[in-house]
Amino acid sequence: MIEDIPQSDETPEDIPVGDASGEAGDVQEPAESLTDPAGEEMPGIAEAEEEAGGDEEAGSGGDDTLAEVSEGAEASGPGRRSFLSQLLAGTIGAVVGLVPVLSGLVFFLDPLFRRGQSSGSDGSSAASKKDAEGFIKLPVTRALLPKDGTPQQVTVEDDLVDAWNKFPNVPIGSVWVRVDESGDVIVFNTICPHLGCSVEYRNVETDFYCPCHLSAFKLDGTKDNPIPPRDMDSLAVKPDTGDEIWVQFKNFRGGISEKVEI
Amino acid sequence: MIRSLLAWLDDRTGYAGVLHEALYERVPGGARWRYVWGSTLVFTFSVQMITGFFLWTAYSPSANTAWESVYYIQNEMTFGSIVRGLHHFTAQLMIVLMAVHLVQVIIDGAYKAPREMNFWLGLVLMQIVLGLSLTGYLLPWDQKGYYATQVATKIMGNAPVIGVEAQELIQGGPKYGHHTLTRFFALHAGLLPASLVAFLGLHLYVFRRHGLTVKDKNHAPETTFWPDQVLKDGVACLAVLLLVLGLSIWKGAELSAPANPAENYAAARPEWYFLFLFRFLKFEFIEHFGLAFGSIYVPGALMAVVAAMPLLGRWAGGHKFNVAFTWVLTIGIGALTLLAFYEDGNSESHQAAILEAHRDSERIKELAGGPNKIPVSGAVTLLREDPFTQGPRLFAKHCFGCHRYDGHDGRGRLVYESGADGKQVRGVPTAVDLGDFGSPSWMRAVVMDYSNHFADLKNAAWFKNPGDAEVLNPDESEMADWSGDAEALNSPENADNVKALVAFLVAQAAHKDNGQEVVADQKQVERGRVLAVEGDWAGAINGTSCADCHSSIGSSFKAVGDDDADGYPNLSGYGSAAWLKSFLANPGAAQHYGEKNQMPSYADRMTAEELELLVRWLTGDYAPTAVERYDNRLEAASVESGEPAAEAAEKE
Numbered sequence A: 001m002i003e004d005i006p007q008s009d010e011t012p013e014d015i016p017v018g019d020a021s022g023e024a025g026d027v028q029e030p031a032e033s034l035t036d037p038a039g040e041e042m043p044g045i046a047e048a049e050e051e052a053g054g055d056e057e058a059g060s061g062g063d064d065t066l067a068e069v070s071e072g073a074e075a076s077g078p079g080r081r082s083f084l085s086q087l088l089a090g091t092i093g094a095v096v097g098l099v100p101v102l103s104g105l106v107f108f109l110d111p112l113f114r115r116g117q118s119s120g121s122d123g124s125s126a127a128s129k130k131d132a133e134g135f136i137k138l139p140v141t142r143a144l145l146p147k148d149g150t151p152q153q154v155t156v157e158d159d160l161v162d163a164w165n166k167f168p169n170v171p172i173g174s175v176w177v178r179v180d181e182s183g184d185v186i187v188f189n190t191i192c193p194h195l196g197c198s199v200e201y202r203n204v205e206t207d208f209y210c211p212c213h214l215s216a217f218k219l220d221g222t223k224d225n226p227i228p229p230r231d232m233d234s235l236a237v238k239p240d241t242g243d244e245i246w247v248q249f250k251n252f253r254g255g256i257s258e259k260v261e262i
Numbered sequence B: 001m002i003r004s005l006l007a008w009l010d011d012r013t014g015y016a017g018v019l020h021e022a023l024y025e026r027v028p029g030g031a032r033w034r035y036v037w038g039s040t041l042v043f044t045f046s047v048q049m050i051t052g053f054f055l056w057t058a059y060s061p062s063a064n065t066a067w068e069s070v071y072y073i074q075n076e077m078t079f080g081s082i083v084r085g086l087h088h089f090t091a092q093l094m095i096v097l098m099a100v101h102l103v104q105v106i107i108d109g110a111y112k113a114p115r116e117m118n119f120w121l122g123l124v125l126m127q128i129v130l131g132l133s134l135t136g137y138l139l140p141w142d143q144k145g146y147y148a149t150q151v152a153t154k155i156m157g158n159a160p161v162i163g164v165e166a167q168e169l170i171q172g173g174p175k176y177g178h179h180t181l182t183r184f185f186a187l188h189a190g191l192l193p194a195s196l197v198a199f200l201g202l203h204l205y206v207f208r209r210h211g212l213t214v215k216d217k218n219h220a221p222e223t224t225f226w227p228d229q230v231l232k233d234g235v236a237c238l239a240v241l242l243l244v245l246g247l248s249i250w251k252g253a254e255l256s257a258p259a260n261p262a263e264n265y266a267a268a269r270p271e272w273y274f275l276f277l278f279r280f281l282k283f284e285f286i287e288h289f290g291l292a293f294g295s296i297y298v299p300g301a302l303m304a305v306v307a308a309m310p311l312l313g314r315w316a317g318g319h320k321f322n323v324a325f326t327w328v329l330t331i332g333i334g335a336l337t338l339l340a341f342y343e344d345g346n347s348e349s350h351q352a353a354i355l356e357a358h359r360d361s362e363r364i365k366e367l368a369g370g371p372n373k374i375p376v377s378g379a380v381t382l383l384r385e386d387p388f389t390q391g392p393r394l395f396a397k398h399c400f401g402c403h404r405y406d407g408h409d410g411r412g413r414l415v416y417e418s419g420a421d422g423k424q425v426r427g428v429p430t431a432v433d434l435g436d437f438g439s440p441s442w443m444r445a446v447v448m449d450y451s452n453h454f455a456d457l458k459n460a461a462w463f464k465n466p467g468d469a470e471v472l473n474p475d476e477s478e479m480a481d482w483s484g485d486a487e488a489l490n491s492p493e494n495a496d497n498v499k500a501l502v503a504f505l506v507a508q509a510a511h512k513d514n515g516q517e518v519v520a521d522q523k524q525v526e527r528g529r530v531l532a533v534e535g536d537w538a539g540a541i542n543g544t545s546c547a548d549c550h551s552s553i554g555s556s557f558k559a560v561g562d563d564d565a566d567g568y569p570n571l572s573g574y575g576s577a578a579w580l581k582s583f584l585a586n587p588g589a590a591q592h593y594g595e596k597n598q599m600p601s602y603a604d605r606m607t608a609e610e611l612e613l614l615v616r617w618l619t620g621d622y623a624p625t626a627v628e629r630y631d632n633r634l635e636a637a638s639v640e641s642g643e644p645a646a647e648a649a650e651k652e
Helices: A010-020 A030-035 A037-053 A063-074 A077-108 B002-013 B015-023 B033-056 B066-075 B080-107 B116-138 B143-157 B163-171 B178-210 B225-251 B272-282 B284-288 B291-307 B318-345 B348-368 B379-384 B387-399 B440-448 B455-459 B478-483 B492-509 B522-534 B577-585 B608-618 B634-640 B646-650
Strands: A136-141 A152-162 A165-179 A185-189 A200-202 A207-209 A244-247 B416-418 B424-426
Touching (some): A077 B080, A136 A165, A165 A244, B002 B015, B015 B225, B033 B080, B033 B178, B033 B225, B066 B348, B066 B379, B080 B225, B080 B318, B116 B143, B116 B178, B143 B163, B143 B348, B163 B178, B272 B284, B272 B291, B272 B318, B284 B291, B318 B348, B379 B387, B440 B478
Antiparallel strands (some): A136 A244, A165 A185, B416 B424
């Protein structure tokens, strides 16, 4: 049925060009067709529009182009059929091209769809040290912390989920732990709130310092120069745990003045 | 505005001429459906490039992450099954379309002058596509791909002169491992597609140079590629897309169990389009000439004839020969493929292997999707440590020589042996069927129908020709006598007693049901215990208690010393995991059945881990599964061996 569609009005104009070069019907010389630019430019544009939008009507590129297309379409019966063929061919071409591309794009966007899911443990595994409120017991006790407030770097362990793997009870990060002036334990994530390097303790200057971009913080975590966008990221410490220290370990986005959990 | 911009662009690039050449190629004789095949191939290749890139973003080529990442793509990632399905099924369709394209080119004589070069370019493209199929088949690192690809690389190793070196180079070593995957992946996603693009470019360039091979110029008025032929091509591509999309959604790309070099894969077959070659190699007269003959020289010679077709076609009758050769080859390949399918379809062992492969694939999906996800050591360890997977295999390795499980060998296969006239006959079990071991039906049969329950023992050679040895006789023992008192046991007054005793015995075995604890009726159990200890029955058996003979029955029963228990098995925790372990380690121990028991010890025949897996499977102690139990073959077995089928019917 579709085979019976006769050729468009434009094509006969093109064909003599091909025939002129006719060499046993095998070779065509398309370069010659450039001598008639107005003839083929119009369908060329129509094609580009369909490729881009997949929808002729909504595409509305230049008004003059559209006008010309419809003019050609209304010219005669065969012309309209040719226009329909072009529309149909363009649409089908767009569909078969877009389906794999769009499926792939959705697939590629998978990380954004699973943003809400925690990458850490839910405390369900037997090896997990996390309690119901998300506090993790640190491998250090209050008694072991220096009384003068010198910070100690401590590794935090928890189950780590990485795509298809689950690593039971592995180091997932580290924290600075110290006793402040009032005797409370305070805990900071060691990741610099500036751009994510590790904050170190300098015992001569008695401050926290990031060697990457020279962020500096006082021992209570407040920023000491204008480089970091915010104070060090303090972490919630569980009250009334005796000698044990339990902390809610979290990571935060870098480079912004607000503390936004990742 | 746009027009002047395009004119500017055309002035700088000359795109309009190229576009014009691409779109307005002449189609003498009108657009036809017969011209769509080449375009569908270009389309399928584009789909492979697109989906392949996206799969690349999630695939991890190493021996303990490849299967895992594909599992994650297939089962957890958004649209993962669609993208992988498109890639998987389009790959197969590409082979079909390529075959159609090739056959059409030969029949239409499109390989003749001046198109010889393009024919050869097409053959190069075909080799590249086959290379892509071969390398892609291994990448999921599942049992199916692993064992099928082993065959391909082994064939490569049998090639003359450089075979072994070639095999080791592509494998990245003498055996499969991380580097097999990294190398296959580099070929599959790097070298081969790049070569395909290059050769496809040449193929299309030369094609355009010579134009279509038109059979009938007067079929319809001449037209141009755009839009008439494009429309037909588009419709064909749409059909292709709908087909692979449908297959992706409703069938889904297969992912069998993770590759395990230590685990046979009896269902191993090449991808279906290579089945003809697989079947060809199985012919005895082909095997006769050696592996290299059937797998390298013959296919090589056939390819050489195809490659020589443009030259052959110059002679008188050459084209006819080419067409005839193509038809013979096509029919031969088709016939061999059908033969292979037919034989596999009628092979009981192959069907059993397929079923097992399917079960493993379902089971690993359950385990990998569990709360503990996949360990770093890889998904293969999940299956290795799974009682539900390994129990049947261990049973089929160690136990089915005497026992059966629901009438089969543990893996769902009937047991055969060679009969008197050398024919294959159904094997006769020489020990009790363990399909319902520890269940209420088992306990009930032991109590009510002891002789019958253990009647299989009488098939054993040691029973028929005991010589001087004293052997267990299910018909002649105190238990057989007691259990044989059918009148008393079956009397209505004892109905509740029997129920209670069975409940007590089942609670002793404490089997799990598909990994879940079974909640027992404690009142019944206690009543059964009292009955077992005190023997408060109705009728003739009144006063006969289990504890008269069996020591350690029930927790509060004071045990007779184990030394005195010979002949009277100690029934403490009878049928439980602890009892089974002790029993399997020494079935002839005094507290079990004594030296009369012919069953050998399995303490040295299986490792402690294997024993544990077998026992956990027999006691239902594994992560719950939705994989169905193998079909019960007991009824069929009973009918053939002339035994009553009542036992089978009694099962829950």
